[in-house]
Amino acid sequence: MLFAIIGFFAGIIGGMGMGGGTILIPALILLAGIDPRIAQSVNLLSSIPMTIIALFIHIKNKNVVLKLVIPIALFGVLGAVCGSFVANYISPQILKRVFGLFLLIVGSIEIKKGVSVPKNKNCPK
Template sequence: MLFVTIGFFAGIIGGMGMGGGTILIPALILFASIDPKIAQSINLLSSIPMTIIALFIHIKNKKVVLSLVLPIASFGILGAICGSFLATYLSSQILKKAFGVFLLIIGLIEVKKGICCPKKNTCPK
């Protein structure tokens, strides 16, 4: 039941375009005691079907700027290759701490945006 719940919430977050890994990886590490490298692998593999479904829905709703996809995807593939090789050389403890710091920074940025700019139209560009 734990994995069903984790997968469900990761799917919701992933479907909204925020990256299901932000839920899936910490949940697998904290609640299921899975090694961070294994959790990252599970996240990558499970994201494929979730991403395909979400992509079709977003394209259908005309929420995708296709001219941006090619450069972002191309450099994303390059980054994924580099990150995968880098992860093989880093310990699980370092990856766990780095991901925690990353989530903390993203969380603080989102809180700041919510406090400083509660309405999109008032945010400086």
């Protein structure tokens, strides 16, 4: 049941475009005690169907610019291959710390953006 709940919330976050891995990976590591490399693998594999569905919806809504997608996807695949090889040589403790630091930095940036956004006078409160 725990995995179903984690998957549900990761799917919601992923569907909103924020990346379900930000929920899925820490939840699998902290709540289920899974090795970070396995958690990352589960995240990548589970994101395939969610990504395909989101892609079809975005294509239908004409939100995809292929001139941007193709180079990003090609270099993203190259980066994924390199990152997978590097992850095999790094200890799980270091991966946990690096991922935690990454989440802390991204979270801090998002909080800063949310706090420093000027209020629009035309928006209702």
